[in-house]
Amino acid sequence: MSQHHHHDHDHSHHDHSQAGRAFRWSIVLNSGLTALQLVIGFGFGSLALIGDAVHNLGDVIGLVLGWGAERLSLKPPRGRFTYGYGRSTQIVSLINALLICSAGTVVVVEAIQRLVHPVPLIAGPVAWAAAAGIVINLLSARLFGHNHHHDLNQRAAVLHLLTDAAVSVAVLVSALVVGLTGWFWLDAITAIGVGAAVIWSAVDLLREAIALNLDATPRHINLAEVKQLLTALPGVESVEALHIWGLSTSRTALTAHLVVDVSCFESSAQHPQQLIQQAQSALAGVGIRKSTLQLETSHHHCGESR
Ligand SMILES: [Zn+2]
Structure with a gap:
């Protein structure tokens, strides 16, 4: 498989490995970030941070799918699978969108409950984890933005990462204000906003995944x-x-x-x-x-x- 890949794509090997490196680093960094935010979010009581983590988890799965799609589409058709295996990524992205949608809904519902019964949180670690989110998303944006400025997909990816950094900024500010004032309900308010953003982007993914599974013309083709x-x-x-x-x-x-x-x-x-x-x-x-x-x-x- 790996050998076949190299043989087929020698002509664009340099380009390929550079994009592959950006992908791999983004996956590693975002996985680490997701784990950190989940541990600190649950450990120190911040639902807003958990919401941010859920979003980042969706991004990690999306990145892995993008990487998987590239590998799978290189795999030659075999036996009954005359089209090859590329479509499997479309099935998985449908499942991913459904999972992220549900996770976002859980965050919003839990946040509404916390609004009624505020849960105390320890702001310091939450602020640090949110700051890590800002740094890693900006770093990823730089990693991607470096290669192709003209590529529309790449630009969309960079824009997305910058939006994610902005979400982490909101969580950071909220944690700092909670730390200063003790307004624990503010974390729930921020979590509702973050959860809504998660659902919003997941619904978009869901619509596209359903469209592709129904053999709709891909978005980038007019x-x-x-x-x-x-x-x-x-x-x-x-x-x-x-x-x-x-x-x-x-x-x-x-x-x-x-x-x-x-x-x-x-x-x-x-x-x-x-x-x-x-x-x-x-x-x-x-x-x-x-x-x-x-x-x-x-x-x-x-x-x-x-
Ligand atoms: Zn994102």
Whole structure:
């Protein structure tokens, strides 16, 4: 498996290993952070910190899934699994989104109960753990932001990490105020905010996971743009039975019928097979590298109507 991977991707090995390193470090740092925040949150009574930990746990699972998706999509298809194994990450991300949603709900419900019956907390360690959250998220943002400024996914990841740092800032400020004033209810209020943020982002993950499991076109592909791209090819009158779906989070497949005007091919020197190659390279340009195209003939005369 590992050998196969290296053999296939020698040409982009440098790029690959750099991104892989950022991934691995993010997973290690965020796992450590999650564990620290859970221990201190439970040990010293801060629900806000536990909420932050739940969110970070979701991030760790998300990172592992992203890493797993990349590895699984490289695994060759075998036996009945003619599509390979990339889709397994979509099933797991659905389960992950459901788990994080429930965990966020538990935090909010518990926080409402604590609002009625405040639980004392020891602010010092909570503040330190929140500070660790700020440092680690900023460090991760730097780690990712270093490689590709232009990559949209990477930019989304950096934005996410900065938002996470802001959540940790809220927990830190709340812990400091509780330490100074003894307002234990403030921790519950902060926990409600953090829990709501956790649910909000998990619902977004859930919607995307359901969409991908229903073979929806991945978000980064513009369906109308692809249709236009194919229709614009010489000799193509229309596009029918267009399907675009994800084989894994990083691989996209397409099938379509191209309705072509045969008389156009008769008058020009172009061969139908050339059209398919042209279409496939145009599709590769928008990130669709696995396309199956079928030509259908129309009964118009070349250029008669479109
Ligand atoms: Zn996050």
